[in-house]
Amino acid sequence: MKIVLAPDSYKNSLTAKQVAESMQKGLEKVLPEAEYVQVPMADGGEGTVQSLVDAKKGQILTETVTDPLGKETQAHYGLIDDGKVAVIEMAEASGIQYINKTTANPYITTTYGTGELIKAAIAHGARTIIIGLGGSATNDGGAGMAQALGAQLLDKDQQQLLYGGEDLINLDRIDTSKMLPELAETKIVIASDVTSPLTGVFGASYVFGKQKGADEHMIKVLDRALTHYSEVIKRDLGRDVAKIEGAGAAGGLGAGLLAFTNATIHSGVEIVVEYTELKEKLKGADYVFTGEGQIDFQTKFGKTPFGVAQATKSVDPKIKVIGIAGSVGDKISELYPTGIDAIFSCVPGVEDLNTAIADTDKNLQQVCENIGRLIR
Incomplete structure (x- = not known):
């Protein structure tokens, strides 16, 4: 099984590379045999x-x-x-x-x-x-x-x-x-x-x-x-x-x-997709994990998870794209036709923003482990 990890940064918390590492740690707990490819992403803005x-x-x-x-x-x-x-x-x-x-x-x-x-x-x-x-x-x-x-x-x-x-x-x-x-x-x-x-x-x-x-x-x-x-x-x-x-x-x-x-x-x-050679790295993948601090209906206007989903489906429509965010906002159902197959929040419960930011690494690992258990 090949899993590509292509997230954006989580603002004020983790860089895109750190997010990818957290995702991999969580998935490896239940899918240790999988091949993991980390591709830190961005959309032209911060990070x-x-x-x-x-x-x-x-x-x-x-x-x-x-x-x-x-x-x-x-x-x-x-x-x-x-x-x-x-x-x-x-x-x-x-x-x-x-x-x-x-x-x-x-x-x-x-x-x-x-x-x-x-x-x-x-x-x-x-x-x-x-x-x-x-x-x-x-x-x-x-x-x-x-x-x-x-x-x-x-x-x-x-x-x-x-x-x-x-x-x-x-x-x-x-x-x-x-x-x-x-x-x-x-x-x-x-x-x-x-x-x-x-x-x-x-x-x-x-x-x-x-x-x-x-x-x-x-x-x-x-x-x-x-x-x-x-x-x-x-x-x-x-x-x-x-x-x-x-x-x-x-x-x-x-x-x-x-x-x-x-x-x-x-x-x-699109520039980041090109320069990271994401499409080449997507070949043969079964799952793609992406994300950023917040995913909502505005994500389809050029944000990283949208761009990753579009790139993925252009390589192989059968590859499943999973989006993970700290906050899941309004009208996310509008994103499913764009290529994102499932969206999860990594925040486990009600907590203040500062705590959520501080716990991002731990929370990402936990939600990815749970998604990994579902995949397995």
């Missing part, structure tokens, strides 16, 4: 770097970069495939964890640090860079990222724009002549499941601005600034990014990457 580094036996590096508020911070990124491929989560340098209710201000927050991570990865020899978009504190359209890579975003006095989304309204012209030369031979793979365009009522400012500290007036100002920014990009760079699906991800960083680099947008979990 993507760790999952791909674990799956590909890569390395994690630390870089001193600029946080969204312009201060120094330490951020991590991964190198896989003998350093040829880098994996970056933009939130590491430009994430919402760097701001609070007092400091949140998308007028000034910047993606400059994300650009510094890209620059560091290129300096280490990476020529393919996977960038997970999500959890940003920014609304600058990736302007800071471009500036870190050498782009000149100039106002009418030919001065470089200030950090943040507000000053984009003053953009007069873009000069890319001093951008990092290696960018021309670097492939950027954007991992995101956000479909919002850069501008408009469904764009970055209107959909995500409030959670980054923008009030109704600021949202309108930021959207006007991004609209102007996209018009200058179209004029000076010849790229029309305003209405591309996903351009509004991470406060418009998607648009910035599409405008200033050789970037393409893909589903996060």
